[in-house]
Amino acid sequence: MPTSNQLALCLRRREQGESDLIVTLLTREAGKLAAVARGVRKPKSRQAPVCQLFALSRVQLATRGDHGGLPVLAQAQLEETFYDLRADLDRSARAAYLVELADLAIPDHEPQPTLFDLLLASLAALTTALEPRVVMHSFELQLLAELGLEPVLDRCAHCALPLGDEAALFDAPAGGLIHARHGGSAQATSVSPEAVRAMRRLLRPDAYELDLTTLRMPPMLARPVAAALRSAVRCFLDAEPRALAIIEQLADEPEP
Amino acid sequence: MASFPRPVARLIDQLERLPGVGPKSAQRLALWLLREPPERVLALSESLSDAVEQVHVCPRCGYFAEGEACALCDDTRRDESLVCVVADARDLLAIESTDGFGGRYHVLGGVISPADGVGPDDLNVASLLARVEAGDADEVILALNPTPEGDTTANYLARVLRQAAQRRGAAVRLTRPALGLPVGGDLNYADRTTIERAMEGRREI
Ligand SMILES: [Zn+2]
Ligand SMILES: [Zn+2]
Numbered sequence: 001m002p003t004s005n006q007l008a009l010c011l012r013r014r015e016q017g018e019s020d021l022i023v024t025l026l027t028r029e030a031g032k033l034a035a036v037a038r039g040v041r042k043p044k045s046r047q048a049p050v051c052q053l054f055a056l057s058r059v060q061l062a063t064r065g066d067h068g069g070l071p072v073l074a075q076a077q078l079e080e081t082f083y084d085l086r087a088d089l090d091r092s093a094r095a096a097y098l099v100e101l102a103d104l105a106i107p108d109h110e111p112q113p114t115l116f117d118l119l120l121a122s123l124a125a126l127t128t129a130l131e132p133r134v135v136m137h138s139f140e141l142q143l144l145a146e147l148g149l150e151p152v153l154d155r156c157a158h159c160a161l162p163l164g165d166e167a168a169l170f171d172a173p174a175g176g177l178i179h180a181r182h183g184g185s186a187q188a189t190s191v192s193p194e195a196v197r198a199m200r201r202l203l204r205p206d207a208y209e210l211d212l213t214t215l216r217m218p219p220m221l222a223r224p225v226a227a228a229l230r231s232a233v234r235c236f237l238d239a240e241p242r243a244l245a246i247i248e249q250l251a252d253e254p255e256p
Numbered sequence: 257m258a259s260f261p262r263p264v265a266r267l268i269d270q271l272e273r274l275p276g277v278g279p280k281s282a283q284r285l286a287l288w289l290l291r292e293p294p295e296r297v298l299a300l301s302e303s304l305s306d307a308v309e310q311v312h313v314c315p316r317c318g319y320f321a322e323g324e325a326c327a328l329c330d331d332t333r334r335d336e337s338l339v340c341v342v343a344d345a346r347d348l349l350a351i352e353s354t355d356g357f358g359g360r361y362h363v364l365g366g367v368i369s370p371a372d373g374v375g376p377d378d379l380n381v382a383s384l385l386a387r388v389e390a391g392d393a394d395e396v397i398l399a400l401n402p403t404p405e406g407d408t409t410a411n412y413l414a415r416v417l418r419q420a421a422q423r424r425g426a427a428v429r430l431t432r433p434a435l436g437l438p439v440g441g442d443l444n445y446a447d448r449t450t451i452e453r454a455m456e457g458r459r460e461i
Contacts, residue, residue, distance in 0.1 A: 012371070015276050043447065053371060053404045086407035093370035100371055242373030249375045 037073040050076040084127040097243035104239040138202040149236040152176030170228035172235035318363035318380040337394040368409040385420040395429040431458040
């Protein structure tokens with residue numbers, strides 16, 4: 001029996017057989033799930049646009065006995081493609097990273113409406129943001145927090161005392177920021193007081209009434225934040241997102 | 257617990273690396289191969305090593321070549337000033353099947369897909385820029401699928417190709433095939449008439 005209409009974002013697709021796809025969808029109500037999309041690689045398939053990366057649709061899934069028990073995409077109505085992301089590789093690479101991170105971090109069949117809304121809002125913000133990296137770093141922090149993996153940013157994760165004006169390190173294995181004098185692990189990266197402030201704000205953009213689409217983040221500030229969050233993702237989620245390598249590849253290119 | 261003999265396990269491992277083949281399909285294929293008459297399976301293995309040993313990627317355009325350059329690059333009747341960029345060899349053959357295009361090709365070897373860890377450095381982009389910088393092309397047709405990855409790749413290429421043309425102090429016309437290809441559609445699966453119309457009705461980007 002087909003399930004009721006639900007909002008779903010396409011996170012990933014994998015070819016199956018001659019013309020089918022297996023899509024990984026993040027739904028608002030039913031969490032992350034895989035579904036079979038039949039015949040979508042044929043010309044003029046009406047469901048093809050629904051099975052593209054970043055496609056947001058209202059879908060109906062039908063549960064069948066075959067396909068290893070995977071539900072089948074019965075009906076789908078495309079709502080949003082985040083088309084403007086395609087204009088700029090840096091933006092679309094960061095969008096791909098957010099989606100990959102959500103896919104890696106969210107377990108199957110576990111409803112995560114807050115993360116669903118955060119991901120949609122972040123994709124929308126990426127299409128227009130003055131500095132796409134601001135949106136990306138805020139998403140990383142908020143995702144970790146929502147999963148209960150929030151890095152310690154308001155005190156020293158080693159001795160629990162306030163950080164004060166002392167030099168600080170971001171040490172993911174220790175749980176977050178620490179006083180530099182404790183040493184820290186091999187993964188520890190140094191962060192300036194400005195970078196610490198930026199991370200705190202990006203963790204709670206609403207509390208600070210930030211508009212992530214207009215916020216600027218100079219490279220001096222962005223570099224240590226990116227390094228800290230990269231190690232947090234690696235350490236807390238045990239993940240090495242593939243899109244990150246491309247984002248870094250592009251960052252090495254000279255500006256046009 | 258019994259397991260497959262080592263050579264069989266190795267065969268399954270190798271088959272599993274093929275696209276779209278999971279562990280179960282790999283086992284099924286391996287068992288099928290081992291039930292076939294040996295000479296037929298060895299013919300398969302021979303054609304595999306022939307293809308790998310005798311064919312290489314054309315250093316100029318990225319298509320398959322048996323000699324130094326590919327047959328398409330060697331063909332002097334083809335229009336040098338028109339270069340059609342495609343994702344892979346199948347798309348090239350789909351366009352060739354229409355007889356409507358007499359220019360040259362450039363095969364990228366895929367599309368930019370950060371989600372799959374594929375960036376510009378992983379594709380034949382540098383050789384394309386070199387062709388444009390050398391002044392070969394007046395028009396570059398970006399015949400990439402209207403998907404997120406295809407569109408992103410086309411827009412990225414448009415930017416770096418313009419820069420490459422500027423470096424040699426000239427302009428290059430950049431176009432994309434127009435009507436016909438459905439959104440999210442695949443060039444590879446489109447019929448001849450659709451491809452022909454798309455190529456004729458290309459628009460500048
Ligand atoms: Zn301390
Ligand atoms: Zn060639």
